[in-house]
Amino acid sequence: MKRMGSTIGLIVLLSGCGVYSDVKVAMARDALRQECMGTFTNTCVSKTIDYNILLLEQAKSAWLAQEGxxxxxxxxxxGSLWTGLVEQRTDQLVDKLESVRPGFFSRWFLGDAQPLSGKGxxxxxxxxxKEMQGALMAEFIAKGKKQGLTLTEKGAEKYAPSPAQPVAEPVAGQAEAALEAAINNLIASEIAKEGGAExxxxxxxxxxxxxxxxxxxxxxxxxxxxxxGGNGSYQSLAGFYRSGAGWMYQGHSVVSxxxxxxxxxxxQQVAVSTLTSGPDDPRCCPSVQGVDIYTWTGRGFDVKQG
Structure with a gap:
């Protein structure tokens, strides 16, 4: 069943198609930017919502096309599970967008004014x-597992691993070097934001x-x-998926x-042993021991304090 989860995800990803291929979307985006770039008005907020709904409908069509x-x-x-999820979640998002649209009076009589809510x-x-599709895929995989989805004969031919042709394991030294390089790239990008050093x-x-x-x-x-330039520090947990001889960074979260x-x-949990400051501890020297449980979410870690 573990392998089935990754197989389902692979099928969804491989059967997706480009969202930005439609000329209508590109023209709508260009028109919106020409009129509203840097402009925060009721009219432009409403037009941005229109554009987002159009883009979402295009994405929805692409996602639904994966049913076959x-x-x-x-x-x-x-197929029915996937289409049901896509319909439900995209409709919910459209409703959410409509709920923040400036009202009729604001659009027609205060179109050039900023929204009273102050929200753009x-x-x-x-x-x-991509994140929306990832969330849909995660929900689809979880529900598919519960329903006991299994590969059909055609699915097995396309996606099931062949025991006659096993994938060669990467050389240990190569994998370690690739992981270290991936970690160093992540940390370099973090340091580039506000400086500091590892x-x-x-x-x-x-x-x-x-x-x-x-x-x-x-x-x-x-x-x-x-x-x-200060003397503070922070610690983070990062997740990397193994991919052949390489590693793919997925996300990280700051830990306390x-x-x-x-x-x-x-x-998919990590037990994190920590020291925190007690009531009589100096700032330099925390002494209270604890263990927090961090759960991998696919993009980072959520904590359940122990």
Missing amino acids: ELVESLGKEA MMEFSGQDL YTDSRQVIYMDLNEDSQPDAVVLFTVEGQG GAVTDIKAAPG
């Missing part, structure tokens, strides 16, 4: 749509299966200190307390 591939690979139940509206980006002695790496594909992924604890150790816990 899902039916072929996972059966009729997969940003255009949806390609990354926004406290390398506190870096820790553990291996666990984060995406249920029966492959060892990596969880990394890293520390950045001196950001902004002074972390002394991390260990893999059941499921």
Whole structure:
């Protein structure tokens, strides 16, 4: 069943198509930017909502077009599950957009004025749509597992691993070097935001299966200190998926307390040992020991304090 989760996700990703291919969307985007770039008015907020709904409808059509591939690979139940989720979640988002649209009076009589709420509206980006699809896929996988979806004969031919042609394991040294390079790239991007430097002695790496594909992924604890020219520091947990001989960064989250150790816990969880300051501790020297459980979400870690 673990392998089935990653297989379902692969099918959804491979059967997707481009959202920005429609000329109508490109023309609408250009017209919106020409009229409303840098302009915060009731009219422009409403037009931005119109554009986002148009873009969402295009994305919805692309996502619904994946039904045939899902039916072929996972059966009729997969198709109805996917279309139901897409319809439900996109309709909910359209309703949310409409709920913040300036009213008729504001648009017609106060069109050039700023919204009374003081809230604007940003255009949806390609990354926004990828995150929406990712959330849909995660929900589809979770519900598909509960329903017991399995590969059809055609699906098995396309996606099931062939025991006669096993994938060669990467050389250990190559994998370690690739992971270190991926970690260094992440930390460099963090330092580029507000400066500082990594406290390398506190870096820790553990291996666990984060995406249920029966492959060892990596969880990394890293520390950045001196950001902004100060003497403060922060620590983060980052997740990397293993991909052949390489590693794909997925996301990270800042952790609280002074972390002394991390260990893999059941499921996609990490036990984080920390020291926090007691009522009589000086600022330099926390002494209260604790363990927080952080759960991998696919983009970062959520904490359940112990």
